[in-house]
Every structure is written in C-alpha cells, then in structure tokens.
Amino acid sequence: MSDMSHPPSLSTPRDPDVVDAAVAVNSPADVPPSRQRREIVGRSPNQLAWLRLKRDRTALVSSVVLAVAALVALAAPLIARLTGIDPTDKFVDRLNDFGMPVGYAGGIGGDHLLGLEPGSGRDIFLQLVHGLRTSLFIAFASALLASVIGVGVGIVAGYARGWLDSLINWFVDVTLAFPFLIFALAVIPILEDRFYTEREAASPGFRIALIIATFGLFSWTYTARLVRGQVISLREREFVEAARAAGAGTGHILFRQLLPNIWAPILVTVSLNVPQFIAVEAALAFVNIGVTEPTPDLGRMIYNSIGYVASDPWYTLFPGLTIFLLVLAFNLLGDALRDSLDPRSTR
C-alpha cells in the first residue's frame, strides 16, 4: 500500500494504477524519464478512490460477505417458500422431554439445515434469515437517518458561525450527554401505550420504526461534529471565496460547493455506524425493548440462545457467528473505504 501514501492532488498528473509509474514519480532521480512512455490519464479523486478500493483484498472479501447477507435477507420470503417452512413454525414433536432438539448438533438435518431452537422448536435457519432481514433493515435505516440529520446540522453549524453555531454545539453536547439506553427504556414503552390500546398489539413495524427513530435521534451527533469540522476547514478556501464573490447564495455554497468535498468522511461514518447499530439493536433485546415476538430478530435470538451455550452450543453458534461476520465485514469495509478515500490516513 506504499503507493497510496501520497495524496494525488499534491503531485503532478500520473497513473496511480501502475506501480512502476508511481515509483518513477516518487524517485525521479533513479529512473530516466524516457521510460515514461505510457499515456497519461487524468482521473478524478473519486476514480482514484475506486481504483484503490478495488485493489484492496480485505474490502473485496467483506463486500462479498455483505452482498451475500443482503441477498439472503432480501430473498428471505423466497427461502421460506422454497423450504415450505414459516419462521414461526414450531416442530415441537422434534424436541425431547426437556424441550431439546432430537438428533445430532442441535437437530441439524436435511429438513432443518441449522437445527431447531430448543424450547420452541423453530427452525434456526429460517429464524436467522428473517432475523437478518430485520437487523439489516434497522441498521441501514438508522444509519441513513443519523447521517441525514447529522450532515444537515453539521453543515449549517460549520458555515453559520456566531450564535447559531454556539446553539447547535450546545444542543449537540446535550444530546451526547443524554443516556441513550435510559431514554430508549423510558420512551419506547410509553409511546407504544400512547398509540395502541390495551387490547391491541403494537404492530412489528411500529416497534421497528421506534427503534430506528431512537437510534437516529441519538447518533447524528458524531456525523454533525465531523461535518462541522470539515466545513470550518473548507469555508475559508479560495473556491468558496470565489463562489461567494460570484454572488452564489448560501444554499448553493453549502450544498453545491461544500458538501461534495466532504462526502468521503460521511460515507465512512455511515459504514461504521451500520455495524454499531446491528450490535446495539442486539443489545436492546437484553433489556426487553428490542423487536418483540413473533417478529424474528437476530439480536433477540442471540439473547435467547446465550443460556444454551453449554447444553446446545449450536443454537448459540449460528446467530453469534452471523452477527460476528456481519459486524466484522462492515468494520473492515469501512476501514478500507476510509483508506481509499483519504490515503493520508493510512499508517
């Protein structure tokens, strides 16, 4: 990765795709200029980033993992139709007197690829596939929501200066100081009681929307601070001055001049937010405010399975492994993304 250690914008036009060429530029004394016969291609920073990303093997592997996960999650109803099993179907007759799945390795077999849940007798594979769907949806939607709020607030704060900046900063501090879990514990059940009578069950979508809203409300602050910092460093640059001199309005400067220059760190934040939300969503199940039965959910599945780690380790293994791979893949992809978008950050 040594070829990525110099920002492309600071050197003369060159072809970073070809290692030889890069070496040539970095050590001009050793290589005669006559060898630089190749055509010089002009590339935008985005194209450069994409090229770097393509060459990163970690990024490739994690993207494949994530693509498979997304595909499986999207195809969940199809899988249910193919196997003929609904995720809530209970195969109680395949459990023994203690409620443990009969057979080897937690009841793994042709009918039940990953075995059965002890106690309930539900198919682990279908629970997992549908749970993945819920978890990924919550994580992506929350990350998107947090970023939209964060970017909007951050740009305004960074560009505004004066009292508005102070006010927004104060608000960010307050939000950061607010205990997330306690807020979630207090608000989710109350809102549910507010919108549903005692004889109505809250629809699964409502609970999921509440979780997404809570995540969004608490996680925009990091993006907002990052964006504000970036905007402050950019707003005095010549191209902003030029735009202002040319009579551009504030909106134009904010969203046409500044935003395109800071989308790289935003993308990285999103990619790092998603795994965090997957993990926190799983943690919500531990305090009884996660996704409720009977909607399948990865986090709740892990919570329920932890007690069985000694007696039916397979039940713990599959959801645990899934969430581990997901979070790891997202984190690695996020790192790779940051490296390729901002080569200065590599060690």
Add this chain to the structure above:
Amino acid sequence: MRGRTRTLTCGVLAVALVAGGCTRTTDSGGGGEEKKTKTQTGSISYEAADNRGPAAAVDGATRGGTVTVMQVSDFEHLDPARNYVNVQQVTGGLLYRALNGYKENGSGQLLLVGDLATNPGKDVDGDCKVWEFTLRDGVKYEDGSPVTSRDVAYGIGRSFAPSLNEGPHYIQQWLYPGGVYNAAYKGPYDGGKPAPDGITTPDDRTIRFTFPQPHCDMPYAAALPTSAPVPAGKDTRDQYDLRPFSSGPYKVKSYQRDVALELERNPNWDPKTDPLRTAYPDGWRFTFGLESAQIAERLVADAPADQASMSWVDVPPAVLPRTTSGGVAERVVKGPTQYTWVLNINTQRVTDLNIRKALNYAVDKDAVLKAIGGQAAGSPATTLMSPTTAGFHQYDVFNAPISGDRAKVAELLAGKRPKLVLAHSNIELRTQQAEALRKNLTDMGFDIVMKPIENSSYYDEIGRKNNPYDLYIGGWGSDWPTGSTIIPPLYDGREIVAEGNNNLSYLNESAVSAEIDRIRKLPAAEQDAGWMALDEKIMRESVPVVPCYYDAAYELHGSKIGNTFLSDAYGILQANTIYVKQ
C-alpha cells in the same frame, strides 16, 4: 474489558462445542419413564407415636456442618404473621414452631401432627366449631423463657394488624366471618386487645378457638406460620421480619437484606419436644441475588466449596440437559408440586361457552410445556386441582390429543374466528410460552394478540376485575392438600373484588357458589370427594380455564447434602431432617 469478555465467550463456546457438540440428543431427556404421580392422602394423625418427640433419626445422618441455600431473591417476609410463600414457610420452620406441622420422611407419607401442640387439635364438641390445642411441656425460646399459649394468641392477634397483612388469613376470617377479616379487630397495636375474640387461653399451655361456623380444616390452618408464638415483649412490629424471636432449632445470627441470612443453633431448643425436626446441621446460610442459571451451573459443577449447598430454585431449561449424567442425576430432586397452571379465560369477556370449549380442544399442552423445560417443568393437566390434593382422581372432559384436536375446534367455532388478547409476563420463559400458545391458537383458528406485561406487576394486572385481557396463564397451589384452598378461592364468584383477585377467570355462577357452600358443610371425611366432583362439574359445565400442566419441581443439591427429598407439603426440598455429610 469488552475485548476480554468477547475472547472468553469464544473460548467457552469452542470448548462447549467440543464437549457437547457431537453427542446425539435422544427422545427422552432423562428419566422420561419415571411418570408416577403421587396421590396425597393428607391424613391428620392423632397417634401418640407420630406426635411424640424427638423426631426419628435418619440412617447415616451426622450432626454438624453448615448448609448453604442459594437463592435468586431475598425472602419477602420471615415474620410469622406475614409469611405465606413456600420457601419462606420452610425457612420460618427452622426459626419458629406453629401449633401443627407436617411430618415427612421421603417415602411419600405426609402426616399432619402437633408441633408446638401435643396433637393436631381437639374438636371439643365434635362440630368443628371449637378447637383446643395443648402446648408441649418444655418448649423454650432462644433466651430460655417458656413458650406460653398467650404468646400464640398474641401472634395470631398481631396478624390482624393492617401493617402486617401479607400472610394467610384463614383463621382470621373464620374468627370474624363476613366482610374483611380485620374490619372489626385490628390487632394488639394502638390500644387493641392482645388477642382476637374467640381465642381464649384458660392456662399457660392451652389455647382454644371458637368459630361461629364449623371449620373442619382447622388442623391444617394451624400448620400455617400464623400460629407461631410471638412474645409481646419481643414484638418489634414491622421490624420483626428481620429478626423473628426463635422458638425453633435455629436463631438468626445475621441478616443482611438481599445479601445473606445466617442461622445458628438455638441452644434452648430441646429435640425431645420436637417430633418434626432433627436439626442436624450446626448452621444455615442463605445467599441471595444469584441468577438461576448461575445457581444451577454451580450445583452441576459441584466444586468443593459448593458441595454442602442446595437451592429451591428450579433448574432453568438451558441447564436441564446437563443434569442427566450419572453424577449430577443423583443430585436432582424432582417431583410434582401442589401447583396447577391453567390458561385462564376471562369469562366476563369470553361469554360464549363454545369458544371456551374450543380453546380446551385447541391448546397444544406439549408446546406450552416444552417452552419452559418439558417434563422437568411439569406434566400435562386435565383437572383444576393437582394430583397432590387429597381425594384426587384423574378425569378428562375433552379427551383431546396432547397437541390439540383441530376438527373439534373447527366444529365448535363454526366458521368464526374469535379475536382474543393473550397477556403474558415479559420475562423470557413466559414470552416463549406465550408465543408457543399464539402460534398454536392461530393455527387452530383464533386471532391472538400478544400483550406483554411487566413481570413484577403481572398478577396485579390480571387480578384487576375489569382487566382488558381475554387469556392469561396463571398458577395456583393449595395451602394445604385439600380442595378447600383451591376451588373456593379460584372459582367462587362471590369473592371477586375490584383488585387483587385470585379468581382470575372471574367465574361467577351461583350453581358453583351454592355447591361450594354445600361441600363446606359436609363432614370432613366426605369433603375431599366433594371438591373433586365439583372440580369436574366446573370443567364440564362452566369451562372457565384450560388446564395446562401440573407443576413439577426440579431442584439440585451438592454432593455433601444428605436425606434430600421433595417436601410434599411445600413442593420444594425439605429442610427439617436434612444433614451435611461429613
């Protein structure tokens, strides 16, 4: 920290996969063939041999050692006036002695004999209205002073106090029938009489109860902790919970709420006066605040420090498969308890008898049980009373297969699809159980709405008369092994109040109430059969519940605890004649 924990979890998982991953799980979880249901005779013994102290020695038992009891939560009350829960009653039995007590030896024989009293009570006029108890000679408190009948009367008197209202109220209600038990008399505090009307103490060793109506169950009621003696001079009112004045084999050494309770020997307890307790251990130590899985894992592991330990907490389902191998299996104490769990149908809302019958055909009792641990948690039920009740005989009104009878349900519902709200406690096990029910009933043709309720207020919520729910699971155990503490509190419509109901199906049928009155007036010997017949009549004609399962206890103890058996009177490991192997 986070990194460390995660590594550790992975390591544990890997080991577990190697250890337990490739063995085949067979159909019976272990001991599946053992399906005996004990039938309780619940006999009251006036035999001199049964009522004489000291208690029979246990073969191979040794004196000494300390028993550790690991518990999830602290006892709510140890004050005899407020003591109602089985674990508290067994612990209370180590500290103080009631008039009567249950004599058990592990063979399934349960005898009610005199504890403080020389026999289980004399029915003076033969009409169950006047009961006389004579106290044993030589029973002393921990300070060496003698126990008198006035202290017993005072103990019952203070149980009328509004601030000490958590205990059972049978004797109180019988002394003041009609209305609230303590409407007329509010205990000896604030200028009240030291003893309620109807209790007289002709001399220091005699106490006499005079009831306006006949109560042939008095010997059983006198076995509740209410009749334990409390000397007026030692009464600390609501602080008495923390340090009951000992009349039994042990006294409180230290008590730190929610952490630990330690008992040491009461040197003034004389084994010759006690037909129930051998009191082999030198001390007891109760530790609170442990997770049930943690307790079970420690007892399975049987490390040297935990070998003299036991627990009254049922082994959670996740740990059950690890209790079937040789060394652990012999340290399991299991058996039926006096609790029956039913799916209550709110009869105020579900008035259509056909729907209630359809529910009885629909419920998959196998799924309901397996969700909470299968046969270790209980066995499928068809009756209202548990098999441990006196006079029990099995009947099945509906004769549905264990996983439900779809054709019968469809016939009874006749094309309708009733919408029912199923309330459940929000702890993991009960949620799983409710989800099993939801899936099962939805498949059978009902529309089920699940409503989770915070666990600590579950019985408060469903105990409100106008609660908005249709179905909810609940368990009830008798206070003594006859139907008189099951059918009347659960199915007598006249006892329905605004809040705190036990009649959770809110069944209010005059025919049932009249039958209850009729059976209560029967001679004691005929009552058992009467309650059983009423049990079947309710299920046949009113169908207020779906009987789900007879509860079972499944407890573990360490390898150094001896003479371990399930107390039939309390449904948990007994404490009176247990010993520590030296």
